Amino acid sequence: MKVCPHCGQAFDDQTEVCSADRSQLLLIENESDAMLGRLLDGRYRLIRKIGQGGMGAIYRAVHIENLRICAIKLMTSLSPGKDDAIARFKREARNSVRIDSVHAVTVYDSGETDEGLLFLAMEFIDGKPLSRVIAEQRVLPIERVIHITNQIAEALAAAHALPMIHRDLKPDNIMITRKGSDSDFVKVLDFGIAKALTEEGGDNLTKTGFVLGTPVYMSPEQLLGEPLDGRSDIYSLAIIVFEMLSGRLPFEGDNPQAVMMKRVMSQPTRLRALAPSVSEAVENAVMSGLERDPNARIANVEAFASELKRALQSSTQMMGGAVTRSLEDPGAARDTRQWAGPQTAQTGFESGPVFTGQSVQGSAPTPGSVNTWAATEIRYSPSQHQAIAQTSPPASQPTPPAQSAVTGQPIAVTDQSVMASEPAVVSKPSRSSKGLLLGGAALVVLVIAAVVYLILPGGSSSGFGLVVKGAPAGSKIFINEKQRDASVVDGALKVAGVDPGKVNIRVSHEGFSDFITTVTGAKGETQTCEAQLLPEIDYNGAMVPIPAGKFVMGDDNHEPDERPAHEVNLPSYYIDKYEVSNSQYKRFCDETHRAYPPNPPIDPTYFTSKPEDPVLGVTIDDAVAYASWAHKRLPTEEEWEKAASWDPAAQKKRQFPWGDDFSAGRANIGSDHPLAVNDSNGDRSFYGVLNLAGNAAEWVDAPYKPYKGNQTPDPDYDKDDRVMRGGTFYHASTEVEARTSYRNHLPRVFLKGQSAPVGIRCVIPADDPRIQSLVRAGSK
Numbered sequence: 001m002k003v004c005p006h007c008g009q010a011f012d013d014q015t016e017v018c019s020a021d022r023s024q025l026l027l028i029e030n031e032s033d034a035m036l037g038r039l040l041d042g043r044y045r046l047i048r049k050i051g052q053g054g055m056g057a058i059y060r061a062v063h064i065e066n067l068r069i070c071a072i073k074l075m076t077s078l079s080p081g082k083d084d085a086i087a088r089f090k091r092e093a094r095n096s097v098r099i100d101s102v103h104a105v106t107v108y109d110s111g112e113t114d115e116g117l118l119f120l121a122m123e124f125i126d127g128k129p130l131s132r133v134i135a136e137q138r139v140l141p142i143e144r145v146i147h148i149t150n151q152i153a154e155a156l157a158a159a160h161a162l163p164m165i166h167r168d169l170k171p172d173n174i175m176i177t178r179k180g181s182d183s184d185f186v187k188v189l190d191f192g193i194a195k196a197l198t199e200e201g202g203d204n205l206t207k208t209g210f211v212l213g214t215p216v217y218m219s220p221e222q223l224l225g226e227p228l229d230g231r232s233d234i235y236s237l238a239i240i241v242f243e244m245l246s247g248r249l250p251f252e253g254d255n256p257q258a259v260m261m262k263r264v265m266s267q268p269t270r271l272r273a274l275a276p277s278v279s280e281a282v283e284n285a286v287m288s289g290l291e292r293d294p295n296a297r298i299a300n301v302e303a304f305a306s307e308l309k310r311a312l313q314s315s316t317q318m319m320g321g322a323v324t325r326s327l328e329d330p331g332a333a334r335d336t337r338q339w340a341g342p343q344t345a346q347t348g349f350e351s352g353p354v355f356t357g358q359s360v361q362g363s364a365p366t367p368g369s370v371n372t373w374a375a376t377e378i379r380y381s382p383s384q385h386q387a388i389a390q391t392s393p394p395a396s397q398p399t400p401p402a403q404s405a406v407t408g409q410p411i412a413v414t415d416q417s418v419m420a421s422e423p424a425v426v427s428k429p430s431r432s433s434k435g436l437l438l439g440g441a442a443l444v445v446l447v448i449a450a451v452v453y454l455i456l457p458g459g460s461s462s463g464f465g466l467v468v469k470g471a472p473a474g475s476k477i478f479i480n481e482k483q484r485d486a487s488v489v490d491g492a493l494k495v496a497g498v499d500p501g502k503v504n505i506r507v508s509h510e511g512f513s514d515f516i517t518t519v520t521g522a523k524g525e526t527q528t529c530e531a532q533l534l535p536e537i538d539y540n541g542a543m544v545p546i547p548a549g550k551f552v553m554g555d556d557n558h559e560p561d562e563r564p565a566h567e568v569n570l571p572s573y574y575i576d577k578y579e580v581s582n583s584q585y586k587r588f589c590d591e592t593h594r595a596y597p598p599n600p601p602i603d604p605t606y607f608t609s610k611p612e613d614p615v616l617g618v619t620i621d622d623a624v625a626y627a628s629w630a631h632k633r634l635p636t637e638e639e640w641e642k643a644a645s646w647d648p649a650a651q652k653k654r655q656f657p658w659g660d661d662f663s664a665g666r667a668n669i670g671s672d673h674p675l676a677v678n679d680s681n682g683d684r685s686f687y688g689v690l691n692l693a694g695n696a697a698e699w700v701d702a703p704y705k706p707y708k709g710n711q712t713p714d715p716d717y718d719k720d721d722r723v724m725r726g727g728t729f730y731h732a733s734t735e736v737e738a739r740t741s742y743r744n745h746l747p748r749v750f751l752k753g754q755s756a757p758v759g760i761r762c763v764i765p766a767d768d769p770r771i772q773s774l775v776r777a778g779s780k
Contacts, residue, residue, distance in 0.1 A: 219235035614691075
């Protein structure tokens, strides 16, 4: 059965949209559950039950207005009419929103049903609880345990700082999901909910004496109903770490009551008695969190996590972990543009490539089969290949900020910097002590000079002040493209002495889209702006954000079908950072039982032997099917061209993704062999999207037709051809195809045995509810 998220009307499984309001229908997977299809509080439609616990059930739901997917926890531990408990529940739900950690689940909302059931609406986590991970693997590697523990500790530390205690920390409340390359990204659930369900003043005990929470992981003081602080959560975390390392619990017994009594009366089993391979230092770190007396227990959760990590590093065991490879600096490039299809193009065009060969599901071509390039024509006019050397850097560079002689870090001289001081550190002079003393004297002079500059007329009052709010920590501020030092004031970035008048502001942070705006200020004023930097995300592959705004589409100075240049305003969206690889497309084929694409003549085993190279030879229908399978879509022409061409800092269009000059080797054009999708050779756009100029051409979701206002006839307009963008590695390709406004087109269907060196890149709107949790997590 399917239901409409807005009106709740039921339909059969074959219907896709609601006949009343044309909304996309939602599949109800277990019709026997009476709650499914229900609308909670007039906002949340329940569509699937995803869990059941002692406090209630968890459902996947959708907000009927913004269509955001979320998880709804229905609390059934309280009967209707308990106004004091309901008030506490709502208060704790509001408090949980304040926890500032990417490892704490985001709570959107809370409320009460007509039947008196309390509910929480929170971000939907596509993962599995730590309890299932432990059940499946029993004992986890020490490196993995520390990685998971560090993230749990970060969430707890953020809560304890409020102050707020979890009170029911257990593996069931710790979700393991994937974010980027991290397959063990932690989200901690249910902060403060255990307290919300207790009687006022009774802490963890109800009037009937029943202990709320999970006794297996409770601290002794919690079992006794004593006042709690963050050390109680540390005890629970230590039990979880003990269990991950040994597959056992530090207290075991014939029944829960016996275990509870041991917790209060006895010492825990030593970790190495159950896990002999663990070092003594690691054992001591874990046991420091299991001290029965909270005053003897390690003081805070950060110290517990740090002690565990230090213990591992100091022991004979070596710590591992994933290493991310940073992109190399831009190098040099190449060019192309292809047609596929049996027909011959107009006269005057040069010949170009078409793949021929037979596609065999799950296998490479059989020995003796033929893969050749079928001759056809290329649509562009010949253009001479020229190698243009990259310009050398300017002779004069901005003077770097003053650095501390002790730390080597830039010194930001602000009002706060002269009021706060670090504790003095006394050490024996080294051989460089004279230099350090001189450096310290120079630092004093700089600080005095800064104070004089700030307090005397003509100092900070010579311009206006700029306050940038909402930028992630560590962001850089550029004013008229010159980086300025910024101080941190109440979580915002502050720049003093900005020249009066209209200035261009750019806020930049690695892994985020730049925020760009203009501000006008007069002498002595303070101007404020709210920076909105979208983070990079991993959603079925790395994706980079393209902020909302206008750009110039097309070009009046080149091919007739690129005209006229015109302004387009797009909402924000995410685009794949890399082309879709063979391994990604193979997974799609295997899961959907689709035929593999034919191998190109350059390599009869290309598809299966080059997993990180771009998939080639896909039709437009293949591309659409893949994008749908990946829960994305193909880019429009406008989206592709903005990601490739627009420089928002300069407010101008780039002729090539990297700039206006073509350099041989800058993109993989004409090399006769593809590159791995994450190898850009310098083919990188302003937004950080790779290989838009070369490697494989890419389908966009657009029929080949003229732009509005185009007066140049073309016999190929309005056929069933679809547009593709970018050049390829084929040897006949030139820099013409690398231009960001250049258009090519191919028929929707290839003749049997034919294909083209064209691949896929996908997009998804930034407001799509399926990625909102990733965007929010990355922005914190």
